Amino acid sequence: MSANSEAAKPPKTTVAARLRQIGRLLPTAHWTYLLSLLLPLFALDLVFKVIRIRAQSSAPGPLGFVDEIRSDVFFNAALLVLWVGAFALARRVWLRALLLLVLHVSVILLLLLTAAGHFYYMKTGSLLETDTVVEFFTTFNQIRGAIAVEMGPIHWALLFGTIGYGLFGPALITRIVQGQWLPVLPKGRRRRPLTHFASVALVTGSAMALVLLSALPSFNGASAFSRNSVVNMAVNSVQAAWQRPPGGYVPPTRADIPDQTRLVKTAQTKKRNVVMIFMESERFKSTSLSDPSLATTPYLSELAKNSLVAQNAYAVLPHTSKSITAGNCGVEPPFDSENTEAEPNGLAAKCLPTLLKEQGYKSVFFQSATEKFERRRMLVHNFGYDEFYPLEDLSKAGYNHANYFGYEDDIMLKPSRDWALKHKNRPFLMTYLTVTSHHNYRVPADFPAQHLSDDPVLNNYLNTVRYQDRFVKQVINQYKKMGLYDNTIFVVMADHGEGFGEHGRKQHDDTIYNEGIKIPLLIHDPTRFKGGKTIETPVQNLAILPTVADLLGYDISGGHYRTTSMLDKPTNRPLMVSCFHEDRCLAYIKGSKKFIYHFGNRPDEFFDLAADPNETHNIIGEQNKAEINQIRTELLRWQAKVKATYALQRGSK
Template sequence: MGRNAHWSCRLSFLLHSSDLNYQREEHRLEKEPVKAPHTESEPKPRRTTWRSRLPNQPPTGIWLFTLLAPLFLLCISLKVFRIAAHPTDFGTSDSLFFVLPDLLFQAGLLSLGLGLMGTARVGWARHLVLLALQLVALAVATIEMLATAYLHATGFTLDYSITAFALSRLDETWTVAASEVQTVHVWFFAVSLIVLAVGPWLAVWKTTRHPTEPSGPAGKLLWAALLVALSTALFAISLLPTSKETGRAFVRPAPLHLALGMLEKHEVLPQPGEQTASSKASVAARPSGPDRIYRDDPESPLPNVVLIILESTRADSLTPYNPGLDTTPFLAKIAEKSTLVDRAYAVVPHTSKSLVSILCGIEPRLSLAVPEARKGGMPGKCLAKLLGEMGYTTAYFQTPKKSFERRSRLVDNMGYEHFLSGDMVDVTGFSKVNYFGYEDAVMLEPSRAWLEEHAKERLFVTYLTNIQHHPYGLPKSHAEVDYRPFGAKTDGHNRYLNTVNYGDSFIEKIVDQYKELGLYENTVFVITSDHGEGFREHGQGQHDDVVFEEGLRIPWLIYKPSDPQPRRITQPASTLDVAPTVLDILGFRFDADSYPGGSILGDLGDRVLHASCYRRSQCLVGIYGHEKLIYYFDDRPPHLFDLAADPGEKTNLAEQNPAKVAARIEELRSWSRAVHELHRPFAKKSLRAAIQKKKPSPENKQHVFFGDALEMVGFDYPKGKGLKKGGGGKVRAGRKLVINYYLRAMRELSDDYRLVLVGTGENSTKNLDHIPVRGLHPFSDWKTTEYVRDSHRFNVPYSWRDKRINFCLKVVHATEGTLPVTGDISPRDGCVPITSMKVKPRKQH
């Protein structure tokens, strides 16, 4: 018992001591935090820095909230702004209906974010997911802001076709977009993107350090997959709603509409080689113009023809069409002695497209691009070409810069001998009025100088103005008139009417030149416009896709001083009628079916006038007497108007006439396919003409090799005054030269090669670099068994002051540089000499 009692006492003492030690330690810990023991296997504690505050695994809730909450507020606010800016007064229920797809889209983004985070919960995978989500958010915000800005400027929804087209031609389109940008827009855009880029990381940095456990959806991969599937379903549902008033594009979330545009294709045009049963029966060949014209009395005198095309000028902005608006007193004066067309319409409300219909009498290709500016892209002969063959000297003057949409090449394809644009003359003392150039007065002195030089010749001259184009800038020398009491709706509309007034004075000064040079009495003046201009009458601004009356209806009058007889044409006319009417006035004859239009001087009978939006497959228009049908494909229901009873196009009669609308829609689709068929063969024809199996025999034989890539057998000059066989000759500054080269690929080539024509003088150099055969035949398509004829069109600069210009040709690779040259001739720095010519300077006006 003694020993047992002893051990019992010892055990009680130890337990009591342990309790006392525990109590002391607990008391000490209450005063001092416990420090974790440091071992060799653990890293030493680091000093806290800003970088160490960033968590390895950012909390899902905080990060996603600070990313998606600002994005949600931004997108919904922009959608509400777009709804409020629409001309239709939507009620509360309709407005909520329009916002619903965007709410579903935002819910889809949240579901997508949670699902992706659930698939990658640790390490670098999580950071890559976060980066991807942030990039998606920035892209969504950018698209939403751009879509809102585009809608505010034009009244149209932003889609893939116009976006891709603008990005492919940023050198041309950025100035147009920049004209609408204000400082507040830049700040709003920058602040929005900065909040989305910095906000989530800043919030995480302020709220947490390195958590011991990764955060995020607590479920497994199955739940993450379900969340991603849910986001896909929400995205798809957000695309379903539509509206009769606005169409699907307006209701859809802007990012999804833009993305879906890459996949959607309206089935209006058959694919190459494809014909549907309906198209076989309904598509008729569209005429491409006459190949030749003739006169019954070739010896009778012919007058000069002056064709003045006013930029963006709608019919009701001119005094002859709107007597209560005193914008064009000169035109009102000569209209009393002219043939005036009451209802004239543009085919496509875009300048380059309208130039084709006016000056060539054929429908332009219904696409954003202008293939008529390429070699082989013009299906028929234009007025300048036809009249040039009959002895006329032809010239084209335009105030806008020549580079936009390859205008100089387009005019050359039309057959004009002389081209001059506002950026080719001295603009000192003149005001820049828009992103295309200066006021129209810059062309007055060049016009006079050319007329003095060619006054004894038979002339066909075309003028295209500039000042009436958006944003309607006025020179300081022109006093602004307040047209608000006479119908101007906004400040922009008032500025526009002032530019129309300026255009009237420009026309008067051009006519005065012909009077002063003794050409007036023997000249026919044809005055029209390329298209109209919208000022939100139907919620749409400017012109490209404005196919209501304000966008399509244009002025057209014909003034013949030697026979000042007033005449009113009441039947509807089109820009397609200008070319055959001019030939009719001059007494030329041609095959009756060679033009899609006809002369307004005769009876054209009951016919359909067709038109199209600028954007492909956006809309088609048919004018049937006083009835007008606008077909929007499957975006929204068609619109049918009775223009006699409803000139403002306010009442849609389509639902009351379903059978009539269906028949006319099929007729419009048939016309669209026929126009497509008209233009399709000419690119192939141009390419076939440039390729031959047999070795060519050019006028100037020159057998040289560019490295092991290309063989050149020679060159020739198919066009250009002053050129001599074998080289040499002289050229005037401002004139155009065309040089053909005959080449063969020696092996398979890539598209990294470029042909470069170099023109050098004592103090000047100009390089031309292009893809062969006007872009139709890149080097990757070349075969070693074929010879290719390629061409360079070289415009000797108007300001060239050197006495000579020396031409040489070289081949440049993107990474290897200029290829070495061997063969019959000694190159200069890898550049094969072509010819050397004297340059006759032209006086610059």
């Protein structure tokens, strides 16, 4: 080869040369400004992610650790190269000013979302999703009490520090290091060579590639946890928008909606009073019904000796408004976090208060919590209750705050007694919803607490369960004193359970494990169940409506509810459970077998509840994959059908 041909060859571009070329895209002061704003975001994101990884019940190995921080590294690298490209292209003063504004606003929002997502996960064990963020802003006035309880000095310091640094930090650092406040354009405009625009294109393309890499699934089956929190919200929102019903899905028809039902009298019909008590956040495992050595619910244990007891009862969804919808209406509630059950035409069933009203019953709903949360007055109206008495309508004199939602439950005793005496000459339905066991588990000041756990938070919770047990006793004794006891059927149940980190989940909304969904449920009828009767077959609170109708001696015509009476012969049908937030988790329970589908938030799980009641040994690897796929498909069909049922109901009237 000739010397001339060798000379004609273009010089090789080394990596170092390419880096120097990219470095020349921006003046040094501009690099300083960008890095001083974006690197703290990356550092905060990475530190929080490492803390969350370490908080997992089983820490990953080196490769697993890399897999779980991969998305955060790629996403933050994408932000850096994207802004480098944007600043390099912005050659006009007005465009540069606009970019600076967008940069600061977006980084502050990302910092706040990153911190909020971290603390939300550490507090609840659930990942922050778009619907949760929307819920925060749309219900802020309702939940600000809960926020105030959770916000400690470190949270306030981080909040104001983040905003303050995001506004002024980069300018201050750039001033100290480079002697100028802002990344201003050099005087005069220069034409850039073609290589400049090629580098910008390379940077922009690299940013897009890095974003795509940050959105890839993980290798451990927990893609949502492994992804950067902001990326995960975006990915899940896109997936939800494109979600389609699974194969074999059959859409619901009007015949599937029991809104034309009615009670039919039989020879066994007796118009007796019905009292339903929903105990807030009371999980089965923390009652004496589950563990006789626990001194939490001695009265429930005594009552159970002459009651119908569901030993394996589950909430269909672990959230109060959803659970009381299932209990009152016999159908699944809407699977959303917008509280659509409280909207006009928001229920896909005729509920128990309405059915009984048609038979001449009066009805009333009492709660010791505020009516302002989740439009409770409208929801109670939709159920069909004649009257509603929330905290705002009750005398607070002599009673203690229970938490940020309400007062101790004894506040309902006198007004409910007065109402019962006023209406004692006709049959009635009276429902109580307690609040004392709700987070933040404040034991009423005049209630003597006991030492039940070395964990102070759990100890307070267990004592609020004791308090609610005393409340149930007082309600029933009140009926004895009024002479109404023998003519009244008492339905006592929890709305849902509560998690304390047993599976990394706290509180209840997305606690799909038994501490969150398995509830105490018993029916006390003074004329039946002498010596007690126990149902071992799993049941759900959906069974309350048909069971009450059965106990009163009514048949149901004009439609079918989701399940049959608990007095009927037990069936081995599977139970389906959903988390509160959409596409977060679903559970399938049949006999002692339980499958949990996490939508990629965590690896799927399978438990044998007979051998492993605390759900500590995931045996998904031992199951037939085809059978697991079939169960998962069945769950998704159920979810799709419930959603479609409410869409059909809203569109039909």
